[in-house]
Amino acid sequence: MRKVYLLIALFACQLAVAQVTNESTPKSWDLAFKSQPQKITMPSIDLEAIQQQDAIDDQIRNKPYKFGHKIPVDLNLFNSGLWTELENGDRLWRLNIESKGARTINFLFDRYDLPVGAEMYLYNNDRSDRMGPYTENENQEDGILGSWIIYGDNVWIEYYEPAAVKNQGRISIEQVVHGYRGFGIEEENYLKLNESGSCNVDVQCNPNLGSSTGTDWTTIRDNYRQAVARIIINGNGLCTGTMINNVREDATPYFYTANHCLGASDGASSFYNANNWSFGFEWFTNTPDCATFANTTGPFNPTQVLNGASLKMNHGFSDTALFELNQTPPASWNLYYGGWDRTTTVPTEQLGVHHPSGDIMKLCRNDQAAVAQNVTIGGVTANTWAIADWDYGVTEGGSSGSCLLNNSGQIIGELYGGAAFCNGTVDNGQPDFYGRFSTAWNGGGSPATRLRDWLDPDNTSPNTLDGEFYDILNNEEINAVISIEIYPNPSSGLINVILENPASYDVFDLSGKLIQSGSFNQVENQLNIKELANGIYFLRIQDGNNSITEKISKI
Template identity: 30%
Template sequence: MIRRTHPDQNGHKTLTSSHVQPVTKRIAVCRFVVCCCLLLIGESGLQTQAQQSFGGNPLAIGAEQFSTLGAPVDPFLQMPPINTDSLLAIDALPGNRIGGLKFAHTLFTDLSPETAGVTFTLEDSLWVWKVGIRSPGAYSLNVLFSEFKLPDGAAVFLYNSDRSTILGGFTNRNKPDGGEFSVAPVDGDELIIEYHEPLHAAFRGKIRITEINHDYLGLFRSGTRFNQLDLPCLPEITCDNSLDSLSHSTCLLIINGNTYCTGTLLNNTAEDGRPYVLTASHCLQNNASYGSRVITYLNYHSPRCNPLIRGSVAFSLSGSQTRALSNEVDFALLELNELPPADYRPYLAGWTTDTVNTSHPYVNLHHPWGETLKYSLENDSLVPANWT
């Protein structure tokens, strides 16, 4: 989670953790929800004290000179050049325009304390691994940890060169069982990963980076491709205060570090607050295993009804499990690994299998081209339909 402070929200129902059970709802129910994409808000919000980072800070600039290294070092690795024009041309080919919007190119690598960067000891108490990634021209960089098994007291930080964005500390509380761990993009074309481990930790942590994603589209730039179309039928969500609660049910998803889609926080019949997210199967490239590689952003809204002002990307969560997926109906039901904290102000959208139109206008919320949340209205009645 990016280091920013947000006010607590009061008056919401508190969530408690519950044992996870497989989803057994009939696909027809989910098909109706996906088909409509016009969701009613649930009666209660979510509230929890869960956090996605657990304190601490990266080392001060130049701290290496007071370590066993004795002097500052350059930990950066240079990535191969990226031809953005070629990537955009490939993305535009008809056969490649399937799935979510691709915004980043994946570079496969193998970075660990044994293979890259520098390691050193600081003040006879802390063992540090530090590695930098430089990929010229990237709007942002993000990485996939294929191994993330940390002892108690260890933490990982990610930040750019000017430290305008700092992620972490990420600890074994983020991934108690180890395994893959995805992180949000960090602005700029230079990324530093810093791992801290107590000298007397119970075991040496296992940490390995195998994928680096170079953002060539500028996913979080303000006023980008879609906003340049200037479509008055798709205003910013912040232009209509009556949609405030509804807006907190819609989220931007980054899948596999290189693709974006839209999802919706969804209520369930037990009303137990489990954080389900409904999206499309094609967003996961029809691959259920990609559920573990999802970063979920809530509240990615343009402030003050102005598409030229960048929205906040501070409200993020890492990881999920795919509970149900159908390529034929094109839906995927995910369950987030973490409960959204109270200051995210999340709401669970309601749904129904009733095909009788009860009210309108209908509201559609989404993130076109990965931009800030927008809405459109349909004043006519909906006509239920099936497809094969």
């Protein structure tokens, strides 16, 4: 591929995208209305029957943790709610939905298409919880959207439409999700935290407590709390997943989780639709509870939410799935893209980061070597790393898909299932099992069933890759204007380098080690990389005080 660069001083390329948060205020909150829409009440659900089925599924733990029951509806801008025209010609549409006894409510839209400038908000009746604005940035080709959850059993949907785009918006709801568990303890007031057991350890607790191995997990923990997300799957299921780096280190928003969270056959990327999935990042507290009976104090919900994803690969025997998020995480979030180890090296100690039962982010640690083991759960066999007994913390339903890390801070697997659970403030001594990253690397032998086509698209075959923060992956700092052409890249031997002026060059490997140096004295030059091992390298070109660094690939 030929790439042409015209690079300006200290240029940082950051893709700007909108984000859905709970920090903005709906427009109606500053207005007084003469009339209100008629409240629409959902039919009651058979909670006893639902809980009986959950008791069975929770023991198997090879399905997404179910927190809600879907109620079919047909509600849109034309057959429900109330329109109000404002003095300047802008309009507001408000819809009020009640599902009695619900702990949370969220929505599945079969038509979501907003024009530029329009906004949609969700909030509860007492205005203690809200999410939005949803804008045109959440539009997807098929019009599908899954919302985040709102606490309470009485929720409003508000749509603001500027006069300039009157009648251009389309919103249609096909399912209301009655949340009956998973986001809080059932007390007089439904709390938003502490659904998980008392032996769980908040991610901000000391990750080294009680360990005698000498490993300091602090930096690794700090990195991955910026990578892990709680997932709402198809409106009523919960799993955990992790942003993951690829060899090109180009900030492609790949997201790594468990295949059983999909419930789909191997290689389902051509037909599986995850446009109604939602991903909530950086939900943790700086006032942690570390395996006690006390409740965690912290934010009720993630403040950073993205919507929709495209399945790239899934593989049952490794229980692995890889998605590409439909929205690029905003640069201001500076998420961490996790590293990985595709070797079969036995990890001597491990750390997990996860959202048990949909709760705020937790960690768990094992100080012994994991064991490679085939495990059958619910009739499905997977090749796993077995954790015999957690030394600190535990996992639960909702933790499925969460990453297992080695002591180099690299992903080696994702949670498949197990029997570990809390017994008071300690765990029950039972095992957990993580699908192996190394098995998923070549998976089922096709791009739709293996990781390597996506995480190593140039087939450079590194055994490991370190993680990086978004600002490192997405920024190129240049000291002055340099005009340069580099091609072909990747290359098996010779790379053409076209320059306006003579310049010196250095080639570094991924660890920063200097591999070769030289000079380009012509307009048309060639860089010989025939003797280099296959992989990714950095080519730094310096022309006086001006310099540029660019990735090159040897294949």
